[in-house]
Amino acid sequence: MTSRLVSTALAALLLMSCTPPTDNVMVSFVARFDGEPVSCQSQPHAVTDLRFYLSDITLISREGKLAPVDLDVDERWQSSAVAMIDLEDGANACTNGTADTYAAVRGTAAKGDYSGLAFTVGVPFELNHQDPLAADAPLGDPDMHWHWRGGYKFIRAGVTDGERTFWLHLGSTGCEGTIQNITGCSAPNRMHVEFPDFDVANDRVAIDVSTLLALAVDEGVTSCSSGPAEAACEATFTALGINTNAAQRLFQVESQP
Numbered sequence: 373m374t375s376r377l378v379s380t381a382l383a384a385l386l387l388m389s390c391t392p393p394t395d396n397v398m399v400s401f402v403a404r405f406d407g408e409p410v411s412c413q414s415q416p417h418a419v420t421d422l423r424f425y426l427s428d429i430t431l432i433s434r435e436g437k438l439a440p441v442d443l444d445v446d447e448r449w450q451s452s453a454v455a456m457i458d459l460e461d462g463a464n465a466c467t468n469g470t471a472d473t474y475a476a477v478r479g480t481a482a483k484g485d486y487s488g489l490a491f492t493v494g495v496p497f498e499l500n501h502q503d504p505l506a507a508d509a510p511l512g513d514p515d516m517h518w519h520w521r522g523g524y525k526f527i528r529a530g531v532t533d534g535e536r537t538f539w540l541h542l543g544s545t546g547c548e549g550t551i552q553n554i555t556g557c558s559a560p561n562r563m564h565v566e567f568p569d570f571d572v573a574n575d576r577v578a579i580d581v582s583t584l585l586a587l588a589v590d591e592g593v594t595s596c597s598s599g600p601a602e603a604a605c606e607a608t609f610t611a612l613g614i615n616t617n618a619a620q621r622l623f624q625v626e627s628q629p
Contacts, residue, residue, distance in 0.1 A: 394480040397441050399429070399489065400576035401475050402626065403459045405531070410581060411459075412466035419581055420466055420530030420539065422459040423516065425495050429455070431481050431572065432488030439486065441479040448509050449474040454495055456510035459579070465532060468515070489570035489577075493542070493623075494526040494562030500544060501554035521598075522547045522554050526562065531581040538588040540608060541597045561598055563612050565623045578626040583611050 403410050405417040412419055429441040443450045450456075455477045462469035494500075495511065504517040504524070516525050523544045530539035546558030567577075587593050593604035613620030 393483045394442075395483050397431070397477075397479050397481050397572060399441075399477045399572065400628070401457050401459065401477075402576055402578050404578045404580045404582075404624075404626070405585075406580070406582045407578075410531075412461055412464045412469065416534050417582070417585070418465040418532055419460055420532055420537065421469055421528045422530070422579065422581070423469075424457055424493055424527040424529070425510070425516070425524060426455045426457060426477060426491050426493060427453060427496055428490070428492040429477060429479070430490045431484070431486040432490060432566075432568070432570075433484050434487045437484070438490075439481045439484055441477070441481045443477065443479040446509070448472075450478065450510065451508055453499060454510060456513070456516070470515075486572060487570070488566070488568045489572065490564070490566040492562050492564055494544075494560075495524045497544075497557075497560070500524055501547070501549075501551060503551055518543050519551070521545060522549065522551050523557070529579075529581065529584060531585045533585060536585060536588045537594060538584045539595050540584060542612070543598050545598050559598070559615075561609075561614055563614055563620065565613075565620060567625050570625055574628055575625050576628050578624045579622060580624055581622075583621045584608075587611065 403419055403422055410417050410419055431439040443452055443455055445452055458474045460466040460469040461473050462471045500523040504512055504514050518525055521543055525541050525543045527540055527542040542561055544557040544560050547554045549555045587607055591607045596602060596605040596608040610616050610618050611621050
């Protein structure tokens with residue numbers, strides 16, 4: 373072996389020895405209505421849409437240390453900064469949806485003893501106001517973009533019981549400027565979710581859409597599109613834990629069978 377090959381091999385070994393060990397991470401998401409499975413086809417309760425963006429996904433150790441999850445990059449659902457979860461399949465009640473679904477975030481994190489999970493429902497500011505027609509996946513989906521607000525819909529969700537319906541489009545509002553030239557938003561509306569007790573190997577995240585339909589029943593509202601002038605969004609944002617000290621009620625921990 374030549375000296376150059378020896379040097380290259382030694383450099384590779386040194387680099388490998390300096391790289392911290394990592395574990396594969398997969399966090400699964402499921403749709404629920406009062407704890408029961410719900411889908412575009414279920415009866416009497418059905419989702420009419422259920423898509424959302426996730427960022428800043430983090431594992432929490434028993435000592436409270438944070439370990440960011442480095443997202444796997446693919447050509448459809450995940451970039452290094454954002455993942456899109458899609459729990460609708462475009463059938464039956466989901467008339468505005470698509471056939472493709474994606475129900476788990478995949479990545480890697482430093483090896484450790486983790487007991488908690490945190491994530492943001494939303495797109496980071498520096499990515500939120502780009503042109504979706506020129507954006508990389510998963511931000512190239514025009515259905516998930518609000519052209520008139522200059523940013524993305526962080527959540528598209530809807531639920532019905534056959535008589536009452538509720539739908540939610542969550543995103544930043546009060547944004548100044550135009551697409552690719554937004555200087556700031558008075559209402560960022562990103563949703564922070566944290567579970568102090570979450571076992572990545574055995575738990576998953578349930579999205580309980582009964583929380584949304586309850587707004588139609590208890591509050592008499594049928595939609596929220598994040599506008600600060602919408603009275604309907606006050607109760608909705610309380611349920612989402614936005615602009616309030618109350619804990620969010622939409623996302624819950626569920627043990628996998």
